[in-house]
Amino acid sequence: MSQVDVVVIGAGAMGSATAWNLARSGRSLIVLEQHPVGHTLGASHGATRNISAAYPQADYQALLTETRALWTELEQQSGTQLIDWVGVVQHGVAEAELIELRDVQHANGVRSEILAPDEAAARWRGLRFTSPVLHTLDAGRVRAAEALRVLREQAEALGAEFRYDTPVRALELDTTGAPVIHTDAETLRPEQVVVTAGAWTTKIVPAALADALPRLRVTQEQPAHFAVRADFADAVWPSFMQQPQPGERDAFWCSPIYGMQTPGEGIKVGWHGVGAVVDPDRRDFLAEPVQLDALRRYVSEWIPGADPDDLVAISCTYTTTPSEDFVLDRRGAVTLGAGFSGHGFKFTPAIGRVLADLTRGIPAPERFRLRA
Structure with a gap:
């Protein structure tokens, strides 16, 4: 004992x-x-996760402020780069909501700006924008592994x-x-x-x-890595989040989407929390065809810099309240x-x-x- x-x-x-x-x-x-x-x-x-900084709640924003300092401390102690400060762009929601998020960020010392869709498209030609964009500069991706x-x-x-x-x-x-x-x-x-x-x-x-x-809900999620098209090899890739507008295609298109560049693997893209409920000890790790097809169609429409037909599916679990x-x-x-x-x-x-x-x-x- x-x-x-x-x-x-x-x-x-x-x-x-x-x-x-x-x-x-x-x-x-x-x-x-x-x-x-x-x-x-x-x-x-x-290999990667988003590190955004766009929470309207004060307690989450306080955790984010602390987190940035601790990631930096870990980098200094280990001599290993853990954060790529490539920024995060968020779009697909009402401009008033983006303004609210920006104001909370500025109150907490986080650098951000709101861009018109054409200005955002000129900066990040691998992505498509049709609505105002919140660009958070003090954000990016974590080298998760x-x-x-x-x-x-x-x-x-x-x-x-x-x-x-x-x-x-x-x-x-x-x-x-x-x-x-x-x-x-x-x-x-x-x-x-x-x-x-x-x-x-x-x-x-x-x-x-x-x-x-x-209640803790365990689901099997299936993002994917999409290859960057050859003519976008020099494109600049921020991390990104979008709230697609409800449409008549399928239910997935009403769910938030997230993504980021994963060096060496492509552009990681995934729906947020739409997977099937699973027992973590009895997963099949197989991509659900309807969901994967919806993800490919999303990439085709919104990420011109990625190839929707050249992908590697990923399987992971979500545990959420x-x-x-x-x-x-x-x-x-x-x-x-x-x-x-x-x-x-x-x-x-x-x-x-x-x-x-x-x-x-x-x-x-x-x-x-x-x-x-």
Whole structure:
């Protein structure tokens, strides 16, 4: 039987960031991950993620401000570039909404501007615009795979121990409320446990905590990498988000779209949260033909710089709450981080700080707390 200050269950982005923040404060910790290092079975794999800065809510914007500083700190400590500040363009929504977002950004020291569609098209000829565009300069893309590696290495350098291929068979609370963690090899009795298990969250949390959780919806999403057309090889690519207008084609065209350049792989494009509900242990990883066809038609219409017929489909999971707000809270000795999919990765180091603080009794912002 092993004893340690904190056990983190799940070594994806949020678990690794929590480990880094816990190790920085001198806590002894073990990170348990059921899959091998570098696996592609969850939500943290892949080369890139968007890092936008367009939230009207003050609590999210405060997290973003902190996140930018922490990404920079990680880059300096590791000597590794993690953020490409290529900007983000957002379009397809009413200009009044873009103005509101711009004003919130400016109030938080974020550089942004609103452009007419023809001006945006002249700057970024690989994309098509028919409505005003919010261009956020202090934004871009995260080198996700590199970020995951750097977080783990920085945490390990401070004493954290990562154990891969180590599934948790049970997380229980003893009669005093202390966590008891069973693996195939041993039983761990830490003072605190942090659950950052992504799509497996509801399979891990004790029953006493599950009742306080909002419903977590796990879906299989299927973005794709589209090849850049030869005559757009010199095009400048910001990251992008669009809200297509409702039409008569299919339901996917009413869903938000996101994308970014992934160097060496093409232009990553995906619908936001339209995948089928799945059990993460029983996924088929196959592209759904109707959804993939809709994505190809979107690229054909809105991304002239990409080839809709030259693509590689991707499979990943989303784990979301009904509101799409994160869950960051603690009950007794169990701290929980969940519901990050779709817009969480950009916040990774700040979420790790919040989760580490929760183990010390420092509460998270009200928005992210469990039901009473």
